[in-house]
Amino acid sequence: MWDILKNRWKQGYRTIDFPSKVEMPERFREATLKDGEPKLTKALDAKIQKLFGRSLKLRVVTAGSCNGCDLELQALNNVVFDLSRFGIQFVASPRHADGLVITGPVSRNMELALKKTYDAVPDPKIVIAVGACAISGGPFEGSPAVLNGADKVVPVDLYIPGCPPHPLIILDGLLQLLGRIEKRKGS
Amino acid sequence: MIPQFLTIQNAISFEESKIPVLERDVWHQAILENCSVGKTRIVALFAEKKNEGLIRLYCILGNDGRKLLHIGATDIAGPNYRYPCLTNQLPEAHRFERELFEEFAVLPEGHPWLKPVRKQNGTSFYKLGGEQIHEVAVGPVHAGIIEPGHFRFQCYGEKVLHLEIQLGYQHRGVEALMVKSDPLRQAVLAESIAGDTTIGHGMAYCHAIEGLSERSITPQRSQSLRAIALELERLSNHAGDLGALASDVGFLPSAAYFGRLRGEFLNILMELTGNRYGRSFVRPGGVSLDITAEMVRDFKKQLSTALTEMKDLAELFFSASSVLSRLEQTGILKQNVARELGIVGMTARASNLLRDVRQDYPTGIYRIHKINPVKMITGDVYARAKIRSLESKRSLQFIQERLDALPHDKIAQPCGPLKKQSMIVSLIEGWRGEIAHVALTHSQGEIRRYKIVDPSFHNWMALSVVMQNGQISDFPLCNKSFNFSYAGHDL
Numbered sequence: 156m157w158d159i160l161k162n163r164w165k166q167g168y169r170t171i172d173f174p175s176k177v178e179m180p181e182r183f184r185e186a187t188l189k190d191g192e193p194k195l196t197k198a199l200d201a202k203i204q205k206l207f208g209r210s211l212k213l214r215v216v217t218a219g220s221c222n223g224c225d226l227e228l229q230a231l232n233n234v235v236f237d238l239s240r241f242g243i244q245f246v247a248s249p250r251h252a253d254g255l256v257i258t259g260p261v262s263r264n265m266e267l268a269l270k271k272t273y274d275a276v277p278d279p280k281i282v283i284a285v286g287a288c289a290i291s292g293g294p295f296e297g298s299p300a301v302l303n304g305a306d307k308v309v310p311v312d313l314y315i316p317g318c319p320p321h322p323l324i325i326l327d328g329l330l331q332l333l334g335r336i337e338k339r340k341g342s
Numbered sequence: 343m344i345p346q347f348l349t350i351q352n353a354i355s356f357e358e359s360k361i362p363v364l365e366r367d368v369w370h371q372a373i374l375e376n377c378s379v380g381k382t383r384i385v386a387l388f389a390e391k392k393n394e395g396l397i398r399l400y401c402i403l404g405n406d407g408r409k410l411l412h413i414g415a416t417d418i419a420g421p422n423y424r425y426p427c428l429t430n431q432l433p434e435a436h437r438f439e440r441e442l443f444e445e446f447a448v449l450p451e452g453h454p455w456l457k458p459v460r461k462q463n464g465t466s467f468y469k470l471g472g473e474q475i476h477e478v479a480v481g482p483v484h485a486g487i488i489e490p491g492h493f494r495f496q497c498y499g500e501k502v503l504h505l506e507i508q509l510g511y512q513h514r515g516v517e518a519l520m521v522k523s524d525p526l527r528q529a530v531l532a533e534s535i536a537g538d539t540t541i542g543h544g545m546a547y548c549h550a551i552e553g554l555s556e557r558s559i560t561p562q563r564s565q566s567l568r569a570i571a572l573e574l575e576r577l578s579n580h581a582g583d584l585g586a587l588a589s590d591v592g593f594l595p596s597a598a599y600f601g602r603l604r605g606e607f608l609n610i611l612m613e614l615t616g617n618r619y620g621r622s623f624v625r626p627g628g629v630s631l632d633i634t635a636e637m638v639r640d641f642k643k644q645l646s647t648a649l650t651e652m653k654d655l656a657e658l659f660f661s662a663s664s665v666l667s668r669l670e671q672t673g674i675l676k677q678n679v680a681r682e683l684g685i686v687g688m689t690a691r692a693s694n695l696l697r698d699v700r701q702d703y704p705t706g707i708y709r710i711h712k713i714n715p716v717k718m719i720t721g722d723v724y725a726r727a728k729i730r731s732l733e734s735k736r737s738l739q740f741i742q743e744r745l746d747a748l749p750h751d752k753i754a755q756p757c758g759p760l761k762k763q764s765m766i767v768s769l770i771e772g773w774r775g776e777i778a779h780v781a782l783t784h785s786q787g788e789i790r791r792y793k794i795v796d797p798s799f800h801n802w803m804a805l806s807v808v809m810q811n812g813q814i815s816d817f818p819l820c821n822k823s824f825n826f827s828y829a830g831h832d833l
């Protein structure tokens with residue numbers, strides 16, 4: 156135990172700051188998309204921002220994902236990313252939540268469960284689709300067993316791309332939606 | 343040896359015409375005789391529609407002790423497809439036979455309960471009678487950030503008398519999509535079978551394609567890099583699971599620490615492959631990115647730090663008496679039960695059943711460089727936790743050895759076209775256990791049937807069995823100690 160404490164002391168504080176700028180290493184640049192800048196997230200309107208801006212409780216529904224996006228959402232809770240310092244939390248019940256996070260292309264078998272969960276979230280609510288599958292069906296697009304994306308079932312406010320998106324990308328999406336990143340740049 | 347069946351090798355293709363097509367009863371008898379001894383087990387049992395009114399059943403058996411794989415087939419004619427069922431003598435066949443009934447309407451005669459595997463309508467649940475029995479239904483939407491599945495407990499007070507697990511919510515139709523898609527998409531699909539086993543499933547797919555192609559030399563360097571990625575995946579998942587187990591028993595120091603350690607392994611995998619889970623890294627013919635000498639030095643440094651941290655942490659976790667009292671004697675899976683249910687991988691090894699594809703049917707770099715599997719005797723949650731930390735140490739050492747001795751040839755060599763009318767069985771030891779991919783090509787050399795068996799498909803029954811007569815409050819702990827894949831099962 157003493158060794159571990161000593162070790163921890165040496166390593167210091169492990170939670171990372173939200174980076175202001177990220178450079179992609181040369182090795183990977185070729186492999187990524189080249190055409191055009193991606194469309195950026197617009198912040199929610201002032202009224203909703205006032206409601207959710209400082210405290211947002213989300214409920215995750217996995218609807219046919221491979222579990223990759225869910226692992227990254229879980230990773231947001233660990234000591235490195237520490238999501239709760241931003242006032243955002245994942246809660247256990249849709250009735251405690253301000254919004255839904257949906258991963259996966261929405262399999263037909265999950266359609267009813269997703270609708271019921273959506274209905275259980277009190278109004279006003281926001282819906283966030285995380286990962287390529289939840290946006291368009293991803294690699295499963297066109298399969299008769301899936302519905303090709305979360306917006307086929309419920310209205311979506313924010314799309315976070317990636318397969319799976321890095322925890323920082325999810326965090327970036329969430330903070331931009333709440334209008335918190337622009338504020339920081341302005342100040 | 344099974345005289346009636348054809349003996350095959352892992353990831354080496356063979357002509358379809360060589361597969362013995364036996365009489366229905368001879369086939370049935372051959373499987374029963376060999377598996378009932380307990381030395382042979384079912385690796386895959388699946389069907390293919392040959393033409394109207396004819397379905398062919400394929401059975402692949404594995405003899406782990408003698409390191410042999412066997413295949414045999416039988417034709418059954420319609421309109422009422424039926425054959426005598428295997429489940430009554432061989433419980434490990436139960437899920438395969440239910441799947442046959444669900445997908446092809448093949449009736450295994452005498453099967454005790456043809457409950458749907460993935461379909462949701464027509465599901466019924468086993469119910470206990472009695473005034474003091476109560477039922478607990480959980481899912482498909484759970485409290486945590488996990489995949490959907492439905493659990494039905496029949497309880498007497500705190501005691502669980504019966505647990506039934508209904509899966510299928512994650513069904514995306516991967517097998518059908520694999521046949522319809524072009525090779526580029528097939529690789530992506532294979533990687534999306536289970537997000538935490540991206541490298542494992544990706545490798546199983548690539549070995550299948552490489553084995554089936556007419557000319558294929560996978561460079562040694564890429565084989566080494568694949569093995570490094572596979573072991574990194576194992577490490578990250580084992581560290582993550584140990585962290586989750588720690589948080590389930592409320593032992594927060596190691597929960598937080600293991601969670602961070604998992605991130606370190608994922609970050610090494612990201613530096614190597616460009617993605618935290620190694621997507622688009624393993625491709626037929628090799629790998630997509632090379633590693634530089636500088637990165638090798640850097641990885642070795644990071645890994646040796648991780649090795650010491652892992653050792654310290656495991657010592658802290660496994661020496662705390664409050665942890666041990668929760669882990670020991672909880673959720674025991676006995677060796678004979680594990681054998682009967684055909685359990686594979688890490689779960690089997692924790693129950694004193696040495697099943698490891700890396701040792702039994704090695705492919706790629708594992709043919710030359712062995713990695714000794716670990717086994718535990720007790721089969722309880724403690725054994726499944728301890729085996730994770732022991733395996734992690736071996737994997738860490740293995741990666742460091744491989745980084746020291748990276749071959750200097752190319753990283754990829756394109757494969758030729760696929761052989762016509764051929765078949766291949768490709769097995770990989772993913773972190774959960776044996777991943778089996780079986781591919782069949784038609785006369786134009788394209789894939790006509792693709793069968794995937796995730797280790798979770800064999801293993802899910804283990805959770806129901808260990809919960810019997812256990813406390814319902816131990817369920818999260820038992821569940822986490824196995825950590826089966828819903829997506830891999832549902833496909």
